[in-house]
Amino acid sequence: MADRAIRGWGRRFLRLELGVVLAFLYLPIVVVAGLSFNKSGLPTAWTGFSLDWYASVVQNESLLGAFGNTLIVGVATTIIATVLGTLLALGLERTVKSPFLYTFVYVPMIIPDIVFAIALLSFYNLAFTAMLNLKLGLWSVVLSHVTFDIAFVAVVVRTRLRHFDRSIEEASLDLGANELRTFWNVTLPAILPGVVAGALIAFTLSFDEFIIAFFTKGTSETFPTQVYSMVRFGVTPEVNAIATVVLGLSITLVLASQRIRGSAD
């Protein structure tokens, strides 16, 4: 009944609005993807279809190296943050029921990245560089990404835990499984969709994270910092090709995570 209330002009206006929003969102992306196949590499003229720019990306070793670094950072961050975030969610949901503590745990999600980056860099300089004489590198990027990813994983897993019927854990204990086996056999399968969704979010956030990586990477490069250094002198057609590849990966991941969430409910 609610949609019937909107008729005629109102309805047409809303449709137009939807079209404008979608165009605004996706037109730039379509343009980038299109240009990545443009032979001339110029944004002004279409001179024919070509995969040259993709070939040149594949031959760009510093870019490939940075991409590899980002995968390493992303995977390491995801594993560590997912384990710690899941444990954090369990702890928050089942032991210390303090709203004050919740807020503290989730603050990294809302602190502006630039502030967080500066704070981490100052801290690392003090703790690692000055006191332990360690050089910042990929490991410090991982540490930084884990720091904020834990909160995101914890939020997602906790939602899942909220709707969790604890009597199935008791049933497992009652049937002869100790706490550890109960966790593996019953708790984890039940919250797995939440854990996987949390892991996907953690990976996505780490993958394209720029500011914090830029501050804490030492002399290493991640994919975003490498692309940034490439575009300082203008967007090259190579960058368009990279953007298109990453876009393809992101869409795949999003669809995958929606399928997982959908099948869980």
Place this chain on the structure above:
Amino acid sequence: MSESIIRIEGLTKRFGEVAAVDNVDLDLQENEFFALLGPSGCGKTTLLRMLAGFETPDAGRITLDGRDLVGVPPYRRPLNLMFQTYALFPHLRVADNVAYGLRMDGVGKAEVSRRVGEALDLVRLPGLERRRPHQLSGGQRQRVALARALVKRPRVLLLDEPLAALDREIRLEMQLELKRLQHSVGITFVVVTHDQEEALALADRVAVMRTGRILQVGPVEELYERPRALSVATALGEANVLRGVVEHAEGTDTPQLRGTSWVIRLDRATVDGLALRPGDRAAIVLRPERTVVTAVAGGDGLTGMGVGMDAAAVTGGPEAALRGRVSETIYLGGSHKVAVDVADGTQVVARVQGAHEANLVPGAQVTVGWRPDGAVLVVDDRG
């Protein structure tokens, strides 16, 4: 009497200031169907959870076959619990749900599948092995939960409100099913329920619980026929209650119960048996099927309203009578339920066959009486 299997002594559990279970003593016997009956919040579930090992007592002991259970984790106790919500593992198929306990015990593959098959046959649910819990009906889920709890052949099966989640029709079917199961497996069943019908239908022995304490334990028939306290009488079955104060008849030491408009002579041995003293509050309990309502010829029944002093003995005396007026009759199929307002305002309900032939129609003047063993004197513990 058969062997005692579980012995509970002085068991106490507090949540903050409140004692959910308060100094409970209880013996459970081999191969009996036992019910813990009480309203929600009376501590029966807490007691059950202490048996299963999910709550730790603050004081007291639970022994099973002479072995102290306190401190033993749930997964090492030879008893299993059927949860009120069934708590089936949603990600496992029916067969894997039932097999779970056996696998945790490291039982071999072939034996697991044989015993799972047996358990599903036992609960009359073969052919659904590959279904998942959400594909089952409520009744089927309960059967799976039963099979899962029974497959390990526990010493004791605990059932938390086993029938509460079922529709009426399936509930009646499952009552019989549970009785049959208990007989065929020969395991002690302990059911926790707030539903007196369920307790009456299922149990051999019942403990009536209230505010953390057990008021009375005994065979169902005994609790129904000879309750010691008013709370017990009203917890099991329908009861007419005549409340009053114990006193001695003037100039004698014969005990009697004085209500606002009546006096009933009491049997001294019964009064002494309940440790009642003059001034104590007590009540007479009449079961509807043993209550006799007789129309008074001439309709002079209520002329002495407020002084209807028909005396009667509770036990062993002649047929007793109180005066009143029929307020309502309800046809139950085969018999009538006749509600009578007694002079002091108490309502008494009798189950009567042939109510109309006996002129028991609304407005009729009647006397309410009972057969010699039809009334029970109880301690009035309801403040």
